[in-house]
Amino acid sequence: MxxxxxxxxxxxxxxxxxxxxxxxxxxxxxxxxxxxxxxxxxxxxxxxxxxxxxxxxxxxxxxxxxxxxxxxxxxxxxxxxxxxxxxxxxxxxxxxxxxxxxxxxxxxxxxxxxxxxxxxxxxxxxxxxxxxAGLSADYMIGTRNTIGAVGSDAVRRIADVPGVRTVSAVADSVISAGPRVVPVSGVDPRTVDEVLKLRFRSGSAEDLGPGKLAVSHSYARDHHLTTGERIQAAIGPGNRRDEPYTVVGVYQDNPTAQDVLGDRAEVQRHSYLRDSVQRVLVRTTGGTVSDALEKRLRSAVSDSPLLKVQSRAQLVEEQAGxxxxxxxxxxxxxxxxxxxxxxxxxxxxxxxxxxxxxxxxxxxxxxxxxxxxxxxxxxxxxxxxxxxxxxxxxxxxxxxxxxxxxxxxxxxxxxxxxxxxxxxxxxxxxxxxxxxxxxxxxxxxxxxxxxxxxxxx
Incomplete structure (x- = not known):
């Protein structure tokens, strides 16, 4: 058969x-x-x-x-x-x-x-x-690309919005230590702890200043760095001039803080647009998040289509997207x-x-x-x-x-x-x-x- x-x-x-x-x-x-x-x-x-x-x-x-x-x-x-x-x-x-x-x-x-x-x-x-877990700020106002900027007048207007408690501007750039180039965030040591949940394994953000950096755990592991060590690095796109920096802290990886934290004034001098900031982290009174407050924040930046105003929940949703x-x-x-x-x-x-x-x-x-x-x-x-x-x-x-x-x-x-x-x-x-x-x-x-x-x- x-x-x-x-x-x-x-x-x-x-x-x-x-x-x-x-x-x-x-x-x-x-x-x-x-x-x-x-x-x-x-x-x-x-x-x-x-x-x-x-x-x-x-x-x-x-x-x-x-x-x-x-x-x-x-x-x-x-x-x-x-x-x-x-x-x-x-x-x-x-x-x-x-x-x-x-x-x-x-x-x-x-x-x-x-x-x-x-x-x-x-x-x-x-x-x-x-x-x-890495963000304490209730809102983040940022540019849509690294070559944009939030004007200093806009930062002042954001600080004057009713319901805003703390404003901390962040300058974004890149840093190279050897062949690898990674993002660096320039922050204000006095306010960074109010807007970011930085869990330091050693050192502290309060020690940031000219010639001083804090690095993420992954960056420290990859470059064999510990708190107190000195490295040669260059901040800024296209910058080939290495300068000595002291590592003042190692923090747990944080996507908002990125790989390296530096003093804002120093990073601003070497950002894509000199003396500019790319993000503004906002802490509101009582952690208030509302449509009315978001509208006031958008008005503070003149409803610019080049800037994004996002609550913490919206940032998380964007990350998932x-x-x-x-x-x-x-x-x-x-x-x-x-x-x-x-x-x-x-x-x-x-x-x-x-x-x-x-x-x-x-x-x-x-x-x-x-x-x-x-x-x-x-x-x-x-x-x-x-x-x-x-x-x-x-x-x-x-x-x-x-x-x-x-x-x-x-x-x-x-x-x-x-x-x-x-x-x-x-x-x-x-x-x-x-x-x-x-x-x-x-x-x-x-x-x-x-x-x-x-x-x-």
Whole structure:
């Protein structure tokens, strides 16, 4: 009734299983080595990339051997379809190598998307928490780019707005110590503690002044700096003249403070626009935030379209919006994987229907109707899609879990968080691939008449 198949020998299966297991263990081992990682430096990133790549390769090698047990487990869900469900399960298991090859594209795309979704969710929450935790100011008025400026008259008008308690202007520029250029914020040591929540590991912002800097923990770690050390650095874009600076403090990473804090007057002299400030941090009386107060602040800066007036909540929301591009990238990757997987499944199912023409004819002869044949082909496709989705999601979540150590060092608020809604959507879309891919082959199989099928085989 069917063409004789040549399954791989037991020896070849054992070799493949051993090779796949070693590869998976090696990839997992590299990812486990990142458990105590303290930052996303080049070496750690390379280890993460190699670990994820080797892990996925191992899953691809093991896929034909995993297909049997996994699909038998998933096949239990098909029992409600009766004989049609049993036939779909057994047809999927007929050639595990073909099933695995068909599911690989979907597995890879699902692994990428699920892993990135978890990292995106966890990082977004951490950045939101960090932004909220690092800012005491109730409003921030800032330029839309680094070459803009908030005029000194506008700063004075902001200070005179009813309901404003403290105003602290910030000058933004860049600083280079060696080949690396990072942002530097020039602040007023007398008011900075009222508008920023700076958690110093050593030293204090009160010691800032000409020739003195405070640096973030990440910057200090990367440059091997401690409080009291002197460094040679140049402040300002294009400035190549190094000057000696003393490190007067090391603070916990703060996105509002950026990598380095300096004396405002000194940074202003070397900003993109000389003697200018780019941000004004405002503390209101009693922490008041209202539409009326925001309107008064906008009036104080003459409703300039070049300036943004944002409350702390709006700043946090803007920080979360940065992740939108990554989400678009994730679903772009999924779309590519879906397209490749759909084409692969259509091809595989078409070949399967062609090979089983006589079987389909016999099934029609013993009482299977066209609807039953279509359902059988669709369930086969769903089994393949579910297998690839399960393997890919498991690999992606494991990789994201172990890589999370890279973010812990840079963002103390980082914690592993699962985006249940996104993961559920990915699973549903992946299963929908199976249903869509089966449409044409199922229609072709159902169109075969019993006598015609037997005669054509």
């Amino acid at each position: 069917r063409t004789a198949e040549q399954p791989p020998s037991a020896a070849l299966s054992r070799v493949r299983g051993g090779l796949g297991l070693v590869t998976v263990v090696l990839g997992a081992g590299l990812l486990f080595s990142l458990t105590d990682a303290t930052g996303a430096d080049d070496d750690n990133l390379q280890t993460a990339l190699f670990g994820c790549g080797i892990l996925v390769t191992g899953l691809i090698v093991l896929a034909p051997l995993l297909a049997g047990p996994v699909i038998r487990l998933l096949g239990r869900l098909l029992t409600r379809f009766g004989v049609v469900g049993d036939l779909a399960r057994e047809n999927t298991l007929r050639d595990p190598r073909r099933t695995a090859a068909t599911a690989v594209a979907l597995m890879i795309s699902t692994a990428l998307v699920s892993g990135l979704a978890v990292i995106n969710q966890s990082t977004s929450r951490a950045l939101d928490a960090q932004a909220a 940065v992740a939108g591009e990554l989400i678009t990238l994730m679903f772009g990757l999924l779309a590519v994987g879906v397209l490749i997987s759909t084409l692969g499944m259509v091809n595989t199912l078409a070949m399967s229907v062609s090979e089983r023409t006589r079987e389909i004819g016999v099934l029609r002869a013993v009482g299977a109707d066209r609807s039953g044949i279509r359902t059988m082909i669709r369930l086969e496709a769903v089994c393949v899609a579910a297998f690839g989705t399960l393997l890919g999601t498991a690999g992606g979540l494991f990789g994201a879990w172990k890589v999370s150590g890279l973010a812990n060092g840079a963002i103390p608020q980082y914690s592993f968080s699962l985006p249940w809604g996104t993961l559920a959507l990915v699973v549903l879309l992946s299963l929908a691939v199976g249903v869509a891919a089966a449409a044409l082959p199922a229609r072709r199989a159902a169109a075969l008449g019993p006598l015609e099928a037997v005669a054509r085989a």
